[in-house]
Amino acid sequence: MNDRVIPWQPTVIAGPKQALLATPETAKLMLRKSKRPLFVVGPYAKNEPLMGFIKDIAETWDLPIVTTADTFKSFNENGIESNYYGIVEITNLLKDPEWKGIGGEGPHDLVMFVGCIYYIASQGLSTLKHFAPHLKTLTICKYFHSNADASFPNMKDEEWEKYLEKMSEK
Numbered sequence: 001m002n003d004r005v006i007p008w009q010p011t012v013i014a015g016p017k018q019a020l021l022a023t024p025e026t027a028k029l030m031l032r033k034s035k036r037p038l039f040v041v042g043p044y045a046k047n048e049p050l051m052g053f054i055k056d057i058a059e060t061w062d063l064p065i066v067t068t069a070d071t072f073k074s075f076n077e078n079g080i081e082s083n084y085y086g087i088v089e090i091t092n093l094l095k096d097p098e099w100k101g102i103g104g105e106g107p108h109d110l111v112m113f114v115g116c117i118y119y120i121a122s123q124g125l126s127t128l129k130h131f132a133p134h135l136k137t138l139t140i141c142k143y144f145h146s147n148a149d150a151s152f153p154n155m156k157d158e159e160w161e162k163y164l165e166k167m168s169e170k
Helices: 024-033 050-061 071-077 087-095 118-131 157-167
Strands: 037-041 065-067 110-114 136-139
Touching (some): 024 110, 024 136, 024 157, 037 050, 087 118, 110 118
Parallel strands (some): 110 136
């Protein structure tokens, strides 16, 4: 089995539906097809260089950002506009097909995650996989998330940064 598509945390068993391996090109295709994407950013993204990559990706693709945990403060101090929600709260809202989304413009159809704590992200992605059939999920973390619809593979920082740079180009 390919080590790049084994869940980073070995106890995460996805069941019969497992994430597809995503490349930057795959992720960009998903963003192009999406009508109302959302970018959920966790606490591992509150420092450079990841914060800069997130800012560039969000600007390139015109993505609303939801910051979780204590990430909002860092983003706010660096002039990056975001909305604050707890990870459990945003997951529960995303399950609801009637929720009007960030800004009240309609439900989101794609949610892209980065920088979330692995075990919490895994549970949230599992919840969305089973209870939000109207939604696609994508993770652009450096660890493979088997409960997402598509996920970057397990990789080292240097390769991951190259993937994120490619995400900043349309």
